[in-house]
Amino acid sequence: MSATKILWGQILIVFLIVLFTTWGATQYVAWQLGFQAQLGTPWFLLGDTPIYYPPAIFWWWYFFDAYAPDIFAKGGIIAASGGFIAIAVAITIICLPCSSSSSSSSISPADMVQNSVRRQGIDTSLLKYTFLALAQNGGNQNPSDSAVYTINLIPSLSGISAQARRISSLSNLQKQGLTFNEFSLPAGSSSPSISLRNPSSSASSSALIDDSSPLLLIYRRIFNFTVYSLPPAYDFAGPIVGIIAFSPPNFTVYDPSLPELTIASSMKITIHAPRYSSLPSTSPVPLCALFSANGSISFTAMAAPPNVCVFDSFGDVALVLQWPQDNPPPEQPESETGQQNGPSSSSSSSSSSSAVSSLNSHSSGKMNNHWKLALGVTCLTLAGVAFCVVLVISSIGFVRRLKVSLLARFTGNEEALQTSLIGVSRAPTAAGVRTKPALEMDMASF
Numbered sequence: 001m002s003a004t005k006i007l008w009g010q011i012l013i014v015f016l017i018v019l020f021t022t023w024g025a026t027q028y029v030a031w032q033l034g035f036q037a038q039l040g041t042p043w044f045l046l047g048d049t050p051i052y053y054p055p056a057i058f059w060w061w062y063f064f065d066a067y068a069p070d071i072f073a074k075g076g077i078i079a080a081s082g083g084f085i086a087i088a089v090a091i092t093i094i095c096l097p098c099s100s101s102s103s104s105s106s107i108s109p110a111d112m113v114q115n116s117v118r119r120q121g122i123d124t125s126l127l128k129y130t131f132l133a134l135a136q137n138g139g140n141q142n143p144s145d146s147a148v149y150t151i152n153l154i155p156s157l158s159g160i161s162a163q164a165r166r167i168s169s170l171s172n173l174q175k176q177g178l179t180f181n182e183f184s185l186p187a188g189s190s191s192p193s194i195s196l197r198n199p200s201s202s203a204s205s206s207a208l209i210d211d212s213s214p215l216l217l218i219y220r221r222i223f224n225f226t227v228y229s230l231p232p233a234y235d236f237a238g239p240i241v242g243i244i245a246f247s248p249p250n251f252t253v254y255d256p257s258l259p260e261l262t263i264a265s266s267m268k269i270t271i272h273a274p275r276y277s278s279l280p281s282t283s284p285v286p287l288c289a290l291f292s293a294n295g296s297i298s299f300t301a302m303a304a305p306p307n308v309c310v311f312d313s314f315g316d317v318a319l320v321l322q323w324p325q326d327n328p329p330p331e332q333p334e335s336e337t338g339q340q341n342g343p344s345s346s347s348s349s350s351s352s353s354s355a356v357s358s359l360n361s362h363s364s365g366k367m368n369n370h371w372k373l374a375l376g377v378t379c380l381t382l383a384g385v386a387f388c389v390v391l392v393i394s395s396i397g398f399v400r401r402l403k404v405s406l407l408a409r410f411t412g413n414e415e416a417l418q419t420s421l422i423g424v425s426r427a428p429t430a431a432g433v434r435t436k437p438a439l440e441m442d443m444a445s446f
Contacts, residue, residue, distance in 0.1 A: 010093045014086040021082025023054035029075040030056075033068060107297060111229045115295030118227045119316070122160070123244055123260060126218050129153055130164045131254035151218070159225030166251065167215035173263075174211075181219055182241050183314065184270045215261075216246040220316075221274075228291050228316070235321045237286040238275035238307070242316030260293070264313040271309045273319045283321050291316040 030039055035050050039060060042050030057079060061072045107115075133149045151162035165180060167173050177187030223239035230236070245261040275286060288309035290298045299320070303310040309317055 010090060013093070014090050017086040017089060018082040019054060021085065022057070022079045025075040025079035026052050026054055026057040026060075028078055029060060029071055032071045032075075033064075038064075107229065107231045107295075112295035115228045115291070115297075116293065117295075119291070119293060119295070122157075122220070122222075122225075122227055124256065125153070125157060126151065126160075126162050126220060126244070127246065127258065128254060128256070130162070130216070130218050131248075131251070133164065134166075134251050157225065160220055160222050162218060162220045164219070165217045167217060169212050169214060171211040173215060178217075180217060180243060181221075182272045182274065182317075183219075183243055184272075185265060186267045213247045214251075216248055216251070217314075218244050218246070220244075222316075228295075228297070230289075230297070230320060233323050235323065236276075237279060237283070237319035237321045238273055240291070240316050240318040241271070241273060242291070243314040245314060262293075262313055262315075266312075268310045268312060269314060270303070271311065271317045273307050273309050273317055275307050275319045279321075284323065286319040286321055289318050289320045291318070 030050065030052055033039065035042075039052065040056070043053050044051050057072075057075050061076070065072050129151050130149070133151050137149055147166065149164040151164055153160060153162060163181070167178075173185070175188065178185040219242070221239055221241050227240065245263050246258050247261060248255065248258055271288075273288065285305075286302065286307070287299045288302055288311075290300070290309075290311050290313075292298070292315065299322075300309070300311075302308055302319075307319060309319075311317065
């Protein structure tokens with residue numbers, strides 16, 4: 001939740017709560033007073049029931065409080081309850097996403113879009129440099145399923161290392177299986193399904209891919225390069241490894257529109273995902289994360305410790321940590337991070353450690369921001385409650401002082417009485433005759 005955004009929805013909800021509780025108090029007072037004509041002209045009629053303006057209770061309270069104090073006291077309680085209800089709802093609306101986001105395994109739509117866009121850019125670049133490497137190594141001459149080609153990338157992609165393998169046909173992949181760095185597909189897989197990743201394609205996959213179609217597999221290890229954003233309270237426990245597949249008709253001609261394929265097998269694909277050796281001892285058990293082409297992330301438990309993941313399709317895989325809300329991730333020291341299992345360079349360990357540290361710091365910062373937000377909302381709520389209490393007390397005192405001033409204004413206009421002794425006691429008496437009745441006398445005529 002960003003502090004720069006105005007939460008218009010929450011503001012509207014709070015305003016409506018205050019409005020309807022005040023309106024309800026007005027209608028309650030009018031109902032208790034029998035909708036008398038002295039209350040004024042109603043706003044409109046709902047059937048036979050007069051509906052008054054929401055703030056009408058306040059001026060009724062000023063003029064008619066002396067006639068029905070109990071009724072107006074109850075109406076004031078109804079109106080004041082709206083403020084407390086609004087405060088409680090505001091706290092719930094603001095704090096609920098903070099507490100739920102720390103345990104949620106989903107990411108926002110915006111992060112999904114960013115993940116998909118960044119992955120598409122990486123895929124395009126790797127495909128381009130893979131064809132350059134194949135062209136330098138003879139292109140279509142003597143293709144071998146066991147040959148591994150190292151992909152040289154530009155300095156801006158120094159946080160990624162890549163390799164490529166050519167598979168002569170889909171049937172060979174099904175019969176012989178595949179072992180490519182951390183990925184293992186068992187031999188004799190029963191007809192692994194091949195489908196296009198691009199959902200806009202209306203052609204069936206079987207019409208484009210058959211058992212004799214060659215495949216190009218590109219392996220990449222992402223250890224210090226931002227491609228995917230994790231949900232809050234999640235951290236990477238190791239670099240990302242993945243395999244993307246293509247079926248090029250010619251291994252010497254680069255085609256940027258070549259569609260990416262998703263290889264799914266009825267037999268599970270085993271991935272020995274690398275993990276950082278510098279993880280703290282208090283860290284939770286890592287989870288396996290599969291990053292989809294559309295930017296979404298799927299989390300599953302490890303098939304076997306310490307780093308075995310099992311999925312039914314190739315893709316980008318990484319070990320991640322889900323930190324509990326009451327145990328934020330600690331800062332990671334600069335140390336070796338276990339990059340030996342793969343085609344990474346000798347300098348990848350230090351860069352990976354710094355990546356872990358930055359990711360942990362980022363996640364910890366998010367959780368700290370949530371605590372700060374909750375603390376700020378609590379302080380504002382207490383200040384709001386105190387303000388409401390002071391306002392009510394001040395209003396009661398103001399009404400009393402106003403009544404006293406009105407009584408004092410008309411006290412001087414009354415006639416002063418003198419004290420007279422009547423019998424054995426004294427009583428106030430008027431100085432003169434205050435009323436002079438005119439007696440009517442009828443004279444009878446005889």
